[in-house]
Amino acid sequence: MSEYSKPLPAVQPWSRPFWEGTRENRLLIQECKACGAKIFYPRKACPECWSAELGWSEACGRGKVYTFTVTLTGVEEKFAGDLPYVLAMIDLDEGIRMMGNVVECDPGDVEIGMEVEVVFERVTDEITLPKWRPFRG
Amino acid sequence: MSKARSAIIGVGEVPTGRFPERSRWDIIYDTCMEAVCDAGLDKNDIEGVITVAPQAQPRLTAEISFGKIPEELGLKNCKDVCIGNAGGASTTNCLRMAEHWVTSGIAKAVLIPHVTVHTTIPLDEVIGFFATAGMDLQWEYPFGTTYNGMAAMMTQRYMYETGTTAEELASVVVALRAWAALDPNSMFFGKPLTIEKVLSSPMVSTPLHARECNVLADGGGAMVVTSAERAADITDTPVYKLGHGVRYVGAAPVLRHDDSMRESWRGAFKDAFEQAGVTKDDIDVFEFYGAYPMGQCVMLEAAGICELGDSGKFIMEGCTSPGGKVPCATIGDAVGRGHTGSGVSMANYIETARQIMGKAGERQVPDCRLALATASGGSGMNTTATVFGREIR
Structure with missing residues (x-):
């Protein structure tokens, strides 16, 4: 584990529960207790109503590829060992969009x-990073 | 209706390309002296210097931020300096601030320089800078984002939604390089391309091939701005700023609802046209700065020149190329010019001014009276549109 040399997320105090969640294999979404907004990325105050009364709920962990790219070259040395890799935007069933990698499949099989x-x-x-693989049911 | 308040009255530029032996201060001297002479002014007429913030060059940024340019150039009557950083939209901000300075009594004439030398920065450092600039360090960068990757994802979605083909997208580069081939200041001067050559270049980040991505380059330019009131007394070829519009899109690409930026461009164009009192049909040249080929397509659609999804075909037919009915991006955008960080917008505004001044050489659009120039910062955080013209309207 100690040899992981790629960049780690720059965690903020208000996003810490998200990363504590992934460490327990749970994908948490921040929610506003005042207006009910689902918030991504996590904020110190709700971006809809500025309420500071924020909580968390667990996502079902499913989504669809909104868009993607298979990266083949032109990356920093620390990512070079991963080439080719799939960078994608994932629309979660809960209505938020996250950046991530699609893994455990042939990059050529990924589609919108x-x-x-x-x-x-x-x-x-x-740190545990959430990644995405084709839905297996 | 427009009441122009400021005008560009002089420009200076060095060729864009890979010139490691040409220092940053060489470029500052050459471009600034050329711009002031082009305006027909004396160096001591410059009363303010507002510099485009260079990217990835922290020492240079510090030197410029803390006032070195007027001292180095001997601008004896300079009253103040400032630096503007909004990535690719920095020059837009410098022009806006210059307008304030020349209309509020701070300065009669303002110098706006930009310089970038990429080739002397270690390659991994440059890649690292652009991999993190304009990306979110918590929610994007850990997954291996790059500028090419972000543009690739936007392009993939755009092609999916509009049916734009790989050949059409490649033809955007062909059109841009046709303009660049006519530009002695481009790193691709005299080097046009074909669709086949674009599509046979290595895939970088699907669907973008190497020739659809930007080549980092060194370059610089400078402009002189004065008030609209004074401009005609100083030069025969003032370039009046007639209208301006902007929209904020968002910092992290993954959060942008308007991920193609089309609605944001539409809003910026609407405001710029209204303020200038013109319509798209009045514009003689569209100096679109899109950084990647898809940007040209989206802006054509946002300006109402093409229906959604028809712009690729329009470009492939040569409509935006030299001699086409809607000339676009006459320095070839960043793809055709070479990418100088925040300097592409400087090059784009300089070209806009040249077109209005009638000094664009082989690229000159006949009787060019009105031009639209665009810029965007970061990985697409905003859309800025400015109408320039030969007469105060």
């Missing part, structure tokens, strides 16, 4: 609209 499910990749003791 493809159903995916979350998988958790523990990269350090502190």
Whole structure:
């Protein structure tokens, strides 16, 4: 684990529950208790109504590929070992959109609209990244 | 209706390309002196310097921020300096601030320089800078984002929604390079391309091939701005700023509802046209700065020149190329010019001014009286549109 050399997310105090969640293989979405908005990315105050009364709910972990790219070259050295890799925007069933990687499949099989499910990749003791693979049901 | 308040009255530029031996201060001297001479002014007429913030060059940024340019150039009557950073939209901000300075009594004439030298920065450092600039360090960068990757994802979605083909997208580059081939200041001067050559270049990040991506380059330019009131007394070829519109799109690409930026461009164009008192049909040249080929397509659609999804075909038919009925991006955008960080917008405004001044050489659009110039910052955080013209309207 200690040899993970790629960039880790720059965690903020108000996003810490998200990363504590992924460490337990749970995908958490921030919610506003005042106006009910589902919030991504997590904020200190609700971006809809500025309420500071915020909570968390667990996502079902499923979504669809909104768009993607298969990256083949032109990356920093620390990502070079992953080439080719799929970078994608995922529309979660809960109505938010996240950036991520589509894994556990041939990059050539990824397409817009493809159903995916979350998988958790523990990269350090502190950080587990949510990733996405084709939905297996 | 427009009441022009400021005008560009002089421009200077060095060729864009890979010139590691040409220092940053060489470029500042050459471009600034050329711009002031082009305006027909004396160096001591410059009363303010508002510089486009260079990207990925922290030492240079510090030197410029803390006032080195007027001292170095001996601008004896300079009253103040400032630096403007909004990535690719920095120059837009410098023009806006210059307008304030020349109309509020701070300065009679303002110099706006830009310089970038990429080739002497270690490659991994440059890639790293552009991999993180304009991306979210928590929610995007850990997954391996790059500028090419972000543009690729937007392009993939655009092609999916509009049915634009790979050949049509490649033809955008062909059109841009046709303009660049006529531009002695482009790194692709005299080097036109074909669709086949674009599509046979290596895939970088699907669906973008190498020739659909930007080549980082060195370059610089400078402009002199004065008030609309004074402009005609100083030069025979003032370039009046007639109308301006902007929209904020969003910082993190993954959060943008308007991910193609089409609605944001539409809003910026509407405001710019209304303020200038013109319509799209009055515009003689569209200096679109889109950074990647898809940007040209989206802006044609947002301006109402093409229906949604028809712009690729329009470009492939040569309508935006030299001699076409709707000339667009006559320096070839960043893809045709070479990418100088925040300097592409400087090059684009300089070209806009040249077209209005009638000094665009082989690229000159006949009797060019009105031009639209666009810019965008970061990975597409905003859309800015400005109408320039030969007469105060």
